[in-house]
Amino acid sequence: MNSLEQRLARLEDDREIRDLKARYLRACDTKDPESVRDTLLPDGAFIAFDGFPPFEGRDAFVEAYRAMGCAPGVFDIHHGANGVITCETPERARGVWSLLFHSINLGQRTLTLMGVEYDDLYVKQDGRWWIAESRSRRLSCLVQSVDEAGTAKVSVMGEPPATFG
DSSP states (O other): OOOHHHHHHHHHHHHHHHHHHHHHHHHHHTTOHHHHHTTBOTTTOEEEETTSOOEESHHHHHHHHHHHHTSTTEEEEEEEEEEEEEEEETTEEEEEEEEEEEEEETTTTEEEEEEEEEEEEEEEETTEEEEEEEEEEEEEEEEEEEOTTOOEEEEEEESOOSSOO
16 A cells, blocks of 8 residues: 555646646647747657657757747647546656647638547656657547638548648
């Protein structure tokens, strides 16, 4: 049986990891690349999101995010839910999350809605949790093209396209 201290530490770690993921998602929505960077492991973060090439290191990912997610006329919402955190050791944990992604892209005149599943690895270094790996798999996709009159027409429904963005 785990001691009271171990159980309390596990609860505190769970809360810190949930807050970390929320900071990451909120930073994506508010177009704050430096806060996105501050959630990812400084040395060795790995990002593999379905529809994108994999990113070795947080700087490569943040630059791609800055170019796509922070572009004028792009409005995104990442609504993460159903998080399940599994602590493997006091310095290592895994998380699985559902994500509802909504994007308005004025330049491309599209509305996108996707269901996504995240698989994350978190590590604790120097008393702080980091996202060390984040992988995503797109489960569903709805893309609507909007004409000049504001009429939306479904261009993708169901399976996501091979690439995104």
